[in-house]
Each structure stands twice: as structure tokens, then as C-alpha cells.
Amino acid sequence: MTNLVAKDITVKADTIPLLETASFTLGPSESVAVLGPNGAGKTTLLRAALGLQKLTSGTASLNGADTHNFSALARAQQIAYLPQIRPLAWPNQVRDVVALGRFSHGANLGKLKGKDLTAVNDAMAACDITHLATRSADTLSGGELARMHCARAFAAEAPLLIADEPVAALDPRHQFRVMDLIKAYVENGGGALVVLHDISLAAKYADRIIWMKNGKIIADGSPYETLSEKRLADIYGIRASVKGARVLIEGAL
Amino acid sequence: MTSDYKLVIGLLAACFASLFAACFLGATSMSFTRVVSAIIGQAGSGDTLIIWQIRLPRAFAAFLVGAALGASGAALQGLLRNPLAEPGVLGVSASAVLGATFALYYGLTSISPWALPVAAIFGAVIATTLIALAAIRTQSVVTLILIGVGLSSFAGAAMSLLMNFAPNPFSLSDMINWMLGSVSNRGFNEIAFAGPFMALGFAILFATRRGLSALTLGEEAASGIGLNLKHQRIWVVLGAGLATGASVALAGAIGFVGIVAPHVIRPFVNHDPARSILPSALLAGLFLVLADIGVRLLPTQSELKLGVVAAIIGAPAFVWIAMQRRASHD
Numbered sequence: 090m091t092n093l094v095a096k097d098i099t100v101k102a103d104t105i106p107l108l109e110t111a112s113f114t115l116g117p118s119e120s121v122a123v124l125g126p127n128g129a130g131k132t133t134l135l136r137a138a139l140g141l142q143k144l145t146s147g148t149a150s151l152n153g154a155d156t157h158n159f160s161a162l163a164r165a166q167q168i169a170y171l172p173q174i175r176p177l178a179w180p181n182q183v184r185d186v187v188a189l190g191r192f193s194h195g196a197n198l199g200k201l202k203g204k205d206l207t208a209v210n211d212a213m214a215a216c217d218i219t220h221l222a223t224r225s226a227d228t229l230s231g232g233e234l235a236r237m238h239c240a241r242a243f244a245a246e247a248p249l250l251i252a253d254e255p256v257a258a259l260d261p262r263h264q265f266r267v268m269d270l271i272k273a274y275v276e277n278g279g280g281a282l283v284v285l286h287d288i289s290l291a292a293k294y295a296d297r298i299i300w301m302k303n304g305k306i307i308a309d310g311s312p313y314e315t316l317s318e319k320r321l322a323d324i325y326g327i328r329a330s331v332k333g334a335r336v337l338i339e340g341a342l
Numbered sequence: 343m344t345s346d347y348k349l350v351i352g353l354l355a356a357c358f359a360s361l362f363a364a365c366f367l368g369a370t371s372m373s374f375t376r377v378v379s380a381i382i383g384q385a386g387s388g389d390t391l392i393i394w395q396i397r398l399p400r401a402f403a404a405f406l407v408g409a410a411l412g413a414s415g416a417a418l419q420g421l422l423r424n425p426l427a428e429p430g431v432l433g434v435s436a437s438a439v440l441g442a443t444f445a446l447y448y449g450l451t452s453i454s455p456w457a458l459p460v461a462a463i464f465g466a467v468i469a470t471t472l473i474a475l476a477a478i479r480t481q482s483v484v485t486l487i488l489i490g491v492g493l494s495s496f497a498g499a500a501m502s503l504l505m506n507f508a509p510n511p512f513s514l515s516d517m518i519n520w521m522l523g524s525v526s527n528r529g530f531n532e533i534a535f536a537g538p539f540m541a542l543g544f545a546i547l548f549a550t551r552r553g554l555s556a557l558t559l560g561e562e563a564a565s566g567i568g569l570n571l572k573h574q575r576i577w578v579v580l581g582a583g584l585a586t587g588a589s590v591a592l593a594g595a596i597g598f599v600g601i602v603a604p605h606v607i608r609p610f611v612n613h614d615p616a617r618s619i620l621p622s623a624l625l626a627g628l629f630l631v632l633a634d635i636g637v638r639l640l641p642t643q644s645e646l647k648l649g650v651v652a653a654i655i656g657a658p659a660f661v662w663i664a665m666q667r668r669a670s671h672d
Contacts, residue, residue, distance in 0.1 A: 185612055
């Protein structure tokens with residue numbers, strides 16, 4: 090059982106608070122969405138909880154141990170972290186990029202064997218990119234690229250997944266495809282924390298939504314409990330009508 | 343057998359062939375059987391002397407210098423995620439030359455023969471550290487190369503200063519030798535003092551090569567998949583500094599080899615920086631051995647400098663690679 094617990098974490102850049110006394114948990118078989126406007130501190134929340142950003146106060150722990158004391162390798166074996174997608178430095182083969190997901194297991198690119206090979210093949214099959222294996226990553230479309238990075242995260246076979254806007258800049262179909270992949274991962278016992286910008290997508294896929302604004306967690310609960318017209322006005326400053334998990338955005342307030 | 347092994351074995355064979363070919367060149371023309379028997383020590387003392395004291399050390403020095411620069415270039419390119427990174431362009435070689443001239447001019451080399459490689463490595467490590475520190479703050483190639491230009495200019499100016507103040511002024515031609523780079527008159531004695539540092543630098547770069555693959559994803563994602571960024575930076579800086587510094591101690595500044603070799607190798611290893619280190623070292627070594635053969639074959643009045651030939655081939659390649667780059671990478 091792998092649990093990530095952030096308790097009252099605060100991050101300040103000089104004196105400006107980026108994150109204030111935020112607390113949340115992430116466990117197995119749980120899919121959590123993080124929603125909030127630009128600059129709400131979503132990425133900071135992920136990085137601080139992962140132990141990649143220094144905390145001003147509070148604690149973030151993984152299975153009871155402080156995440157800031159984890160070596161990069163030990164952390165990667167527990168949590169697959171997908172930061173916002175950046176262009177690759179080199180035009181690598183898709184298979185090699187997915188194989189990087191096995192880095193924390195000691196895999197060498199081009200010399201995969203045993204469990205590493207199986208994990209990479211399984212992840213590529215799950216993300217439907219097996220046919221792209223030998224393609225150069227700089228020839229992929231946005232949707233294919235997103236699936237490649239998902240496959241890289243899944244290849245790690247870590248119990249938790251933290252993804253920062255994995256569906257940014259994707260068309261609706263590809264957004265659903267990527268979210269389906271994450272859903273399948275959660276159904277297999279994984280725990281996923283995903284930053285999203287699409288409220289309907291979050292409401293459809295997440296068991297819980299963490300609502301953020303101005304560096305604070307405003308609410309944390311099931312879409313049913315926390316998604317409301319007032320909430321959307323509060324968080325995003327938008328006028329919207331909400332019926333169950335259906336959201337119709339009418340305009341800015 | 344994977345294609346990686348085939349590449350390495352092919353390059354190794356070519357390197358041996360080029361080293362062997364280099365044994366035929368010189369004032370005394372020697373037949374195939376004379377060269378072979380001299381190499382295996384079955385010939386007269388004259389032939390053995392020519393091969394083992396003059397021709398082989400020179401070719402071997404060219405190979406080692408090329409290999410050190412090729413590996414450093416490949417590793418620095420992986421670390422900075424940039425195909426234009428190279429010890430010469432980044433000012434690392436010039437800083438090493440400054441360290442070496444400092445040791446020469448102030449007579450440190452008469453205290454201990456280790457002073458020369460140590461001083462050159464010191465200069466190289468300082469420059470590499472500065473570049474790596476700058477690379478944390480900016481991803482812009484232009485900035486890094488401008489820092490390289492600054493470092494080179496500073497090293498050049500400081501060397502002129504040394505010339506003015508040196509207690510026992512070296513001849514101008516000696517200084518030019520260092521700045522242009524040459525392996526003429528190198529013996530196994532000099533190689534023995536630079537070799538261990540080169541080997542250590544190469545071993546460090548080779549041992550930490552996996553992290554360079556991880557860096558393909560960018561620093562954030564690389565640390566996300568389990569790379570200790572700080573350690574990776576320190577090791578590459580140290581490894582490239584040792585290898586480049588030692589190569590400068592042996593042959594002076596030879597530029598652009600570290601850019602051309604990895605660029606040629608990359609498509610053969612699926613653009614994986616980790617897999618490019620060993621083949622890049624071999625190709626760069628081969629390139630310098632061949633360039634040195636060219637230097638000796640050219641019927642010029644005074645012998646051309648190896649560094650000049652390397653730059654004549656390498657600098658246009660650098661410009662071409664720079665022009666191929668898409669704006670999105672900056």
C-alpha cells in the first residue's frame with residue numbers, strides 16, 4: 090500500500106507564498122484531479138509533495154517517510170511523475186523514450202531485457218503506440234506524443250502516478266484516450282493525481298477533485314460534493330450551469 | 343550482436359588501421375615487413391627506435407587527444423542537451439591552455455612533471471564548472487556559447503599578460519604551439535603523464551552515461567524518472583574537465599573535434615547520448631590520427647599544426663550544424 094500524504098505544506102519564493110498550508114492524500118485505486126486557474130499553485134503542489142521543491146513549512150511523506158529525504162531513484166520507483174510535456178532534446182526513437190521509464194530499475198536503452206522489456210512492451214501496447222516503436226519522436230503528432238509519455242510513466246510500474254496537464258493541447262478524442270489510460274491504471278490498483286484544465290473531464294474521471302486558488306486548497310472532495318455553480322464562480326470567475334457532472338460554461342464573470 | 347557493437351568494432355578496426363598506417367610516414371621510408379618487424383620488436387635498434395620513439399607515440403598521442411575530446415564533446419552535448427556544446431567552443435580548451443602556460447611560464451613543470459597536466463585540468467574544470475552553473479540558469483545555446491567566447495578571450499588575454507610578466511620568457515612559437523595544438527615530437531613519456539587523467543576522465547564519463555539518456559527528457563522529467571541531477575552535473579563537469587585538460591596538456595588546444603564526431607555518430611545510436619560516448623571517442627581519435635597523417639603528408643615548408651587542420655575541417659561543420667538547428671530549440 091503506497092500512500093502520499095501532504096500535511097500543511099507551505100512554499101514561499103522569498104516572501105511571496107506560492108502554496109499555503111495545503112494538505113491532501115493520495116492512495117491506491119484512487120484518481121484525483123487538481124483544478125484551478127493559472128497560477129493557482131497546482132504545479133507547485135505536485136513538486137512540493139514529491140519532494141522536488143523545498144518546503145517552507147509542513148511535511149510531505151510517502152509511506153511515512155519524508156519525500157524530501159528520498160533519493161531520486163527511490164522516489165521514481167514509488168511515483169511516476171509526468172511533468173508538463175517539453176520537447177525532447179534529441180529525435181529519439183519512441184521505444185527508447187518509453188524505455189526511459191525503466192531508468193530507476195537500471196535499464197539501459199537499446200539493451201532491454203527481462204522485466205524491463207516486458208514492462209516497456211506492455212506499456213506501449215496499453216497506450217496503443219506499439220506500431221510507432223521505431224519512429225523518431227519528433228515525427229509524432231501531439232496525441233501520439235502524449236501517449237508516448239504516458240507509456241513512459243506506465244513502464245515504470247510505480248504504484249503512484251502524478252501527471253501535470255497530460256492532456257494539454259490535445260483534441261477531445263485524444264483527451265479521452267489519455268484519461269482512459271489513466272483510468273485503466275487506477276482500476277489496476279494505481280493511484281493517480283492529475284492536473285487538468287477541463288472541468289467536465291475532471292468530473293467524469295476523478296474520484297476526488299482538489300480545487301485550488303491563490304496557492305490554497307479551497308476544497309477537496311468528490312465531484313458530486315464539490316462541483317457547483319458557486320464553486321466555479323469562486324475558483325475560476327466564470328458563470329456556468331452545473332447538472333450532476335455536466336458543466337456548461339456560459340461566460341466570464 | 344547489436345548494431346552498437348558493430349559500430350564500435352568497426353571503429354576500433356579503423357583506429358588500429360590508421361595507427362598502423364601512421365607508422366609508414368616519416369623521413370625514412372620503410373617497407374611493410376620492416377614496419378611490422380619493428381612493431382613486434384624483431385627489427386634492428388634503428389627501426390625500433392623510429393617506430394616506438396617517434397612515429398607510434400605521435401600517432402598514439404593524436405588518437406588519445408581525439409578520443410578524450412570526442413568523449414568530452416559527446417558528454418557535454420548530452421548534459422547541456424545541445425549539439426553545439428564542445429570543449430573548444432565552450433572555452434574549456436582555452437582555459438586549460440591558460441592553466442598549462444601558467445605552469446610552464448612560472449617553472450612549475452620543473453618542480454614536477456605532473457604540474458603541467460594538473461594545471462591544464464585545473465583550468466578546464468574551472469571553465470566546465472562555470473558553463474554547467476550557467477546552464478542551470480539558462481537553456482539558451484547562445485548564452486552558453488557567448489560565455490565560451492568570453493572564457494576564450496579571457497584566457498587569451500591572460501596568456502598575453504603571462505608573456506609580459508613571465509620571469510623566463512618562453513619563445514613566441516612555443517606559445518603558438520599551445521594555442522594551435524600539435525602532437526609533433528610527443529613521446530610515450532609525455533603520454534604517460536596525461537594518459538592516466540584522460541583514462542580517469544573517460545571512465546567517469548562512461549560510468550555516468552546513463553544519466554545523459556535521462557536528460558533527453560529535460561531536467562524536471564529526468565529527475566522524475568530517478569536521475570540525481572546534481573551528481574550528474576558534477577560527474578560530467580569533472581570527467582570532461584579531466585579528459586579535456588589532459589588532452590590540452592598533451593597537445594594544446596584542438597577545437598571542433600568534439601563537435602563533429604558526436605554529430606556523425608548520433609544517427610547510428612538512435613540519438614541516445616549515452617550510447618554515443620564510446621563511438622564518438624573512437625571516431626574523434628580516428629579523425630585526429632588521420633588529420634595528423636594529413637599534416638605530415640602535406641608538402642608545406644613548415645609543418646601545419648594539427649589544431650589548424652582540425653579547425654579547417656571542424657569549424658565549417660560547426661557552422662553547418664548551427665544553421666541546421668530550428669529556432670524552436672532555443
